[in-house]
Amino acid sequence: MLFRNNVLEEIKTGRITLAFRQWTRPTVKSDGSLRTPVGILAIESVETVRPDEISDEDAGRAGFNDRKALLAELRKGKGGELYRIAFHLSGPDPREALQQQTDIGVEELAAIRKRLAVLDENSRTGAWTTTALQLIGEYAGQTAGNISESLGITKPTVKRKIRQLKELGLTESLQSGYRLSERGHVVHNRLSD
Structure with missing residues (x-):
């Protein structure tokens, strides 16, 4: 799971704590971790969602102004099942x-x-x-x-x-x-x- 540099900076500050991805198979799992350039992310949950289940609050926690902007970005993807990934920065990269x-x-x-x-x-x-x-x-x-x-x-x-x-x-x-x-x-x- 990759993040753009501007998103990584927002993860570092704690502003971004959600991501939405379309995958044929998840690349992270609940209770797992992910090493990023800003530190280790603790993956709290990975769950499938429908687009109509995404709120404006969810979109904000994912770094988007609103749900509409998030859905527009997701439409640019390759398709697959939609996943909601909750995480937090747990510490520096060892x-x-x-x-x-x-x-x-x-x-x-x-x-x-x-x-x-x-x-x-x-x-x-x-x-x-x-x-x-x-x-x-x-x-x-x-x-x-x-x-x-x-x-x-x-x-x-x-x-x-x-x-x-x-x-x-x-x-x-x-x-x-x-x-x-x-x-x-x-x-x-x-x-x-």
Whole structure:
């Protein structure tokens, strides 16, 4: 479930606590969670609704001026069953704290090295982690396009691979491109030694 940047900011303030989506199958579930750029959303409920069950208040909680505006936006979609998703921001993305952790012991570094080796071994495109960390470390804002050219793989594949590095707290997404996190710089320097 994706949100536009302006909607994410309203979620962050607590103004938006509902979303409406048309899906053939829900991509989130009740009592689940969803990681977003503004933090972790706790999914309170996911339920099917009919358009006539949506109120102006619901539309407001979803970031629309009224029910009519929300329904007009939904008509632009691909169709499917209509779902009402209630949520609240439950806290920051734990990767943010991980990105700041720079006190990395020998055992932790060995675990990171092992995880990177597994990512390389499981990649259909060959070893990529060291080159990607090096490219991203060269300058903040390295784009997926630049990295894909250097690695000789598609841009969508690069984005997926960079998300794997982000899971380890090694990279951060910028408005445009990526950079190494503080943790990423430490790991990259120690792996290069």
